[in-house]
Amino acid sequence: MINQITALESCWHISPPWGQVMPPLVVQMHEKVFLSGSDLSGYCCGVHWEGQEWLYAIVCLGETLYLPRREFYATNLLENATVSTPAFKLGDVVEVDFSEQPTHRIIQGIFSLKNNWLYAVDWRSPILEETASAQSRTIWLADVDLVSMDV
Numbered sequence: 001m002i003n004q005i006t007a008l009e010s011c012w013h014i015s016p017p018w019g020q021v022m023p024p025l026v027v028q029m030h031e032k033v034f035l036s037g038s039d040l041s042g043y044c045c046g047v048h049w050e051g052q053e054w055l056y057a058i059v060c061l062g063e064t065l066y067l068p069r070r071e072f073y074a075t076n077l078l079e080n081a082t083v084s085t086p087a088f089k090l091g092d093v094v095e096v097d098f099s100e101q102p103t104h105r106i107i108q109g110i111f112s113l114k115n116n117w118l119y120a121v122d123w124r125s126p127i128l129e130e131t132a133s134a135q136s137r138t139i140w141l142a143d144v145d146l147v148s149m150d151v
Helices: 004-014 126-130
Strands: 031-035 041-050 053-060 063-067 072-078 093-096 103-106 109-113 116-122 138-142 146-148
Touching (some): 004 103, 093 116, 103 116, 109 138
Antiparallel strands (some): 031 041, 031 072, 041 053, 053 063, 093 103, 093 146
């Protein structure tokens, strides 16, 4: 019989938090959006999985707001900017060098910052969420810190 604790500790990092099928995004990177309940607009510069939903990073009036899909409307209009293509996409399995042995993680977020891409991965197991630590389980890394894996 497989020890379930050992199995959880060895596979949590490549088990998608959203389940077997990744929920679709409602906007593309650099797409213009309108904020619900106001006449303000902004642009999507990132997304990451938190709780049980995608949170979108929306730049509006020089501030970055982190909003669920119900708080804005998509326009299908992309910002006129030349931005490089991200090296990784949501759901990709990557290798990260956290310690003595490189570890495999799944990309759970992507963020565009000053024409560079950052990627969110878990750096500690979700079962440790019950601890009193105020630190996030997610760490943001540049593509130079990650290696693509074929899983």
